[in-house]
Amino acid sequence: MSIVSVFRAIIYRELRFLKRMMPEYMSLAFQSTLFALSIIGIAMSVSGVSGLVAKFSQIFNISGKVSLTDIIAAALAFSGLLSLTADCVGSVSQVIIYEANVIDILHLIAQSTYLYLYYMTYALIYGLLSGIVSTLYVLVLLVVGLGAYGAYVYLMLLPAYIVTGIALSYYTLVVTLPLTYIVKMRRYWAISQVLVPVLIAGSGIFIPVSLVPLFLRVISYTSPLPEVCTILQEMFFKAIQSPIIFLMFTAVFVIYIALSTYISYKTEKLVRRGL
Amino acid sequence: MTTHCIIVDNVRKTYIVREGIRKKRSVEALRGVSFNVRCGTVHALLGPNGAGKTTLVKIMSTILLPDDGRVQVLGLDVVREPDKVRKVVGVVLDISKGFYFTLSGYENLVFYGLLKGLSKRDAERRAREVLELVGLDESSYKRPYHTYSLGMRARVAIAKALVTDPEVLILDEPTLGLDVESARAVRDLLVKLARSGKTILVTGHNMHEIEMISNHVTIIHKGKVVADGHPEELKLKxxxxxxxxxxxxxxxxxxxxxxxxxxxxxxxxxxxxxxxxxxxxxxxxxxxxxxxxxxxxxxxxxxxxxxxxxxxxxxxxxxxxxx
Structure with missing residues (x-):
């Protein structure tokens, strides 16, 4: 069956799931917002508004004037990455293991199409949809806080979210497929439970990377998050100082796609051989 | 034109089973199985648990690759032309699962139809048609699959096999665990489908049921064919x-x-x-x-x-x- 039919089928299924899972997305948005605001709140309670602004400018190397609204908007924008990571890594890994081991839907897919085509298309579509749906609350909050300018900021960030969503989905494919088909892991929730906090902690979204243990940082650096985080920060403050980061991200993205294609193809061979 | 819609010729399949991290054991599931299924008939594939029936069904439906031998469905080789085989075969593997639990039976069927290459309009139309054919009313269209009874799930599984209106149906234990009424409904449906010209290969353990619906029986045991023929012929043989x-x-x-x-x-x-x-x-x-x-x-x-x-x-x- 063609890639178009696989694409159409997955889009149909994901939109149906989305309809049923809206409360989960809302809860995810609420948690991410709460986390972002708590970080700002804690910092402010320790050093006051002026201290927070000074520290923030210092951390992100901002020379111009920064207001508290800017900081809150930035924190909310970065929180989109929390929501996006939790959604992409959690959903893609759980769906792959759940389909293979719990509901046994793999037969339905394997008798209809090629598995590598299915997995590659699924990661692309899920990353794309997640990039929009799991960060939609950022648009609402930015518009509330910054007015029309907030919408403009969100639209500027949206491509970064989408590309990150796709990269994270392929990254999850690379991690989850071997765990599902070679290690034959059954506790599918463990992947997202471990991976999501490690990736978020080591990427430098809210916690300075220097404070994170090296082991977690190393794991996080296998994902695209640290690069995306830097890109997002630089985009937000319109001060792109290291264009090389884009090059790094592109390279990482290409590696994920190449690796996930190879692993998906290997998975297909394993499944068809009945191993 | 060939009178055999399915040709199974000397098919072998060995599984490698992992025992621990390094230790592996091989299990010979099929040891040179050969038989043919005539077009427009209900052909039963029987055998005790572990005989290799499901492995054979999976090979015929392109899910698994055989190690050796040849399987043709309507003249199409399952290894060399899997895409074409998938278009002409409808499969039921496990009636109790195999669908997304949070989607309804109807949504699952539309997803399957789209995956099989139907347009959205055709997939929705066919999903409604086949659900009606298997006797599921419209109230089940919105209910999630996990709320269905086993009888309803069996009907959805058969409906799935019929979504693309395939010429060949391969059904692995389609009445397993069903109550008397549901099993009878499924049996009647299979006979009706065979009368309409479909070729049906069915596996099962209920001999009374198989005897009622099948024109031909192949018995396999430990990966080998031990008897093959019309039920009456088999008794004579x-x-x-x-x-x-x-x-x-x-x-x-x-x-x-x-x-x-x-x-x-x-x-x-x-x-x-x-x-x-x-x-x-x-x-x-x-x-x-x-x-x-x-x-x-x-x-x-x-x-x-x-x-x-x-x-x-x-x-x-x-x-x-x-x-």
């Missing part, structure tokens, strides 16, 4: 005796001798006014000969009861023959 209970007004002493000389008797005994005969051969020939002997000896019959061997007897005999 395996030499299963027919039991005839004759109730006569009187039973002369020499009658047993006369019957033995005309009919291939396996066993014969008297029980009051009854003569119980176990004979091998075609039912009509045995009955004809028996009636002639009784008429010739002027022995009026009060009652006659003929008990034919069942498919279950043939199945057990075939398996015992191997062991």
């Amino acid at each position: 395996l030499g299963l005796p027919i039991k005839i209970v004759l109730r006569l007004r009187e039973i002369p002493r020499d009658i047993e001798e006369k019957i033995r000389s005309e009919i291939p008797i396996v066993n014969m005994c008297r029980e009051e006014d009854k003569l119980i005969i176990y004979a091998r051969g075609r039912r009509e020939n045995i009955v004809q000969s028996l009636l002639e002997i009784l008429r010739h000896n002027n022995l009026p019959i009060i009652d006659v009861q003929i008990v034919e061997p069942t498919l279950e007897d043939a199945y057990i005999a075939a398996l015992r023959g191997v062991e």
Whole structure:
């Protein structure tokens, strides 16, 4: 069956799931917002508004004037990455293991199409949809806080979210497929439970990377998050100082796609051989 | 045009089972299985658990690759032309699962239709048609799959196999665990589909049910075909005796001798006014000969009861023959 039919089928299924899972997305948005605001709140309670602004400018190397609204908007924008990571890594890994081991839907897919085509298309579509749906609350909050300018900021960030969503989905494919088909892991929730906090902690979204243990940082650096985080920060403050980061991200993205294609193809061979 | 819609030729399959991290063990699931399925018939594939039925079903439906041998469906090779085979085959593998639990049966079928290459409009139309065909009403369209009873799930599984209107249906234990009414509905549906020209390969353990619907039976055991043929032919081939209970007004002493000389008797005994005969051969020939002997000896019959061997007897005999 063609890639178009696989694409159409997955889009149909994901939109149906989305309809049923809206409360989960809302809860995810609420948690991410709460986390972002708590970080700002804690910092402010320790050093006051002026201290927070000074520290923030210092951390992100901002020379111009920064207001508290800017900081809150930035924190909310970065929180989109929390929501996006939790959604992409959690959903893609759980769906792959759940389909293979719990509901046994793999037969339905394997008798209809090629598995590598299915997995590659699924990661692309899920990353794309997640990039929009799991960060939609950022648009609402930015518009509330910054007015029309907030919408403009969100639209500027949206491509970064989408590309990150796709990269994270392929990254999850690379991690989850071997765990599902070679290690034959059954506790599918463990992947997202471990991976999501490690990736978020080591990427430098809210916690300075220097404070994170090296082991977690190393794991996080296998994902695209640290690069995306830097890109997002630089985009937000319109001060792109290291264009090389884009090059790094592109390279990482290409590696994920190449690796996930190879692993998906290997998975297909394993499944068809009945191993 | 070939009269065989499915050709299975010397198919072999070995699984490598991992035991621990390094230790591996190989299990031979199929050891050179060969048989053919004629077009427009219901062909039953029987065998005990672990005989290799499901492996064969998975190979026929392109889910698994055989290690050796050839399987053709409507002249298409399952290894070299899997895409084409997928278009002409509808499969039921496990009636209790195999769908997204949070989506409804209807949504699952539309997803499957789209995956199989139908347009959205066609997939939605076919999903409605097949759900109606298997007897699921519109109230089930919105309910999530996890709320369905086993009978409803079985119907959805068969509906899935029919979404693309395939010429060949491969059904692995489609009535397993169903209540009497649901099992009967599924059986009736299969007969109806076979009458409409579909070729059906079905596996199962309910011999009575299989005997009612199938035109041909293949029994496999430990990865090998141990018997193959029409259920009646199979009973003959395996030499299963027919039991005839004759109730006569009187039973002369020499009658047993006369019957033995005309009919291939396996066993014969008297029980009051009854003569119980176990004979091998075609039912009509045995009955004809028996009636002639009784008429010739002027022995009026009060009652006659003929008990034919069942498919279950043939199945057990075939398996015992191997062991």
